[in-house]
Amino acid sequence: MSKLSVDHLLGIKNLKKKDIELIFKTADNFKRIINQPIKKVPTLRDITIANLFFENSTRTRLSFELAEKRLSSDVVNFSSSSSSVKKGETLVDTVNNILAMKVDMVVMRHPNPGAAEFLSRNVESKIINAGDGSHEHPTQALLDSYSIREKLGSVEGKKIVIIGDILHSRVALSNFHCLKKLDAEVRVCGPSTLIPKYLDSLGVKHFTNIKEALNWCDVANILRIQLERQDVNYFPSFREYSMVYGVNKELLDSLDKEIVIMHPGPINRGVELSSDVADSEHSIILDQVENGVAIRMAVIYLLAQKINK
Amino acid sequence: MEKQIVSSDQFVIMIERLSHQLIENHGDFSDTILVGIQPRGVEFSKRILEKLNQISSNNIQSGNLDITFFRDDFGRRDVPIEAQELDMNVSVEGKRVVLIDDVLFTGRSIRSAMDALLSFGRPKQVELMVLIDRRLTRDLPIHPNYVGRTVDTILEEKIIVRWESSHSEDKIILINSENE
16 A cells, blocks of 8 residues: 555544554655655655644654755645734634635644544545644654654553653654554553543553653653643642653653653753753654754655645 | 567567667666656566666666656546655756656657656656657657657557566557457
8 A cells, every 4th residue: 555545634543543643654755755865855845734833843844844845845834823813714714815826735733633534524625633622643652653664663552651741742642643553552651630531532551650651661651731821720849740740860860771851842841841951862852853854855755645636 | 368479588678688788878877876757667677677787887876766646647637646665766867867667658648757757857858768659649758768669659558567576478469459
């Protein structure tokens, strides 16, 4: 099989294991290309892609834009703060207006869960979900699993613990789906207030003791405490969170094995992760960023194959 | 219907002749890089390199080029082409490059290959070596410098090079799909 089974990338939940493997295989080729002296291929020179960001983002947006440019597609950027959305235009109207300018693919980040899925049902375009509220962030999960595969040889059978704010995290949900499809074992760790109730239905177990969690796992994916979503006090203070759930060198040294440290960024240094760990050889945080471009190139390339010429 | 157009014995002689032609033009290969085009040019390039290493003791630089992302038919094929491994650990800047492919048909792969090659620098010269030149079916103005055998074929016909693990059993087959 060398085509995806889906027409849009809305979430990992809709993907088959074969799709994920195809994306990884394609990303291997693009990773080689972005390390060449000339990092660009002309493949998508007749494709136009709109990046619609209804929510702030630096890394994801840059990563998508670079991936699009490395494939030679034309790129238009849009952010809600400087647009007619503020004047009350609906999402479908906004997107249809953009598509009327002959755009082939839309990359969208939106604060509402399900926004990408809604859009895919209402407009004629390929949609890539770049994060919809606390629902899914498929490309992040793909690049996380891809980075694990690169570091440890495979994802199958590996033990991964996701630590921190699971409740508000789209990265966590997409990671559950992705890791499970690739036959890894996933558990979470964090304060009970930040652990969602749906975890039982996904069959994901929960640690409350960080040392126990780290001793169990091969890879720790540490999530950011989302300052912007702390409308309720889920824990007493950052200082306390850091003392109970923060990962630092002392904690890692006390384990009887070496583990891989991941973080989707941006890091709150000194809160969920200490600087000496973030910058240590155990951390593959910057590899994740590099792999992000290759993974996004692969996703865009594979979806663009489905555009009718 | 299958017809053998190059037998295993002729194949061996052909590889030998092409290797000598390369030596005639490239001397000690100090400035030359041989580049096989994925997927099938790579096998051919391997045979040539093997032969050259037998004849002369020069250290010859080589690489394999994948052209998938440089093709001009993206999104226009029913079944997409899968990318192959790319192995170019040499810079082609200022070098003489010999592109190597098995069958020259429309010329479109070679155009893509020249495009892909430029990602690794600006070569001083690019030459083309093919095993089979189907001279009547060209879409682009591309002409090979070294040819194993020139054949006159129509579009419906297919040329297949059977690379065998025992190199002395390689052969080339012409298939006429109308009679299949």
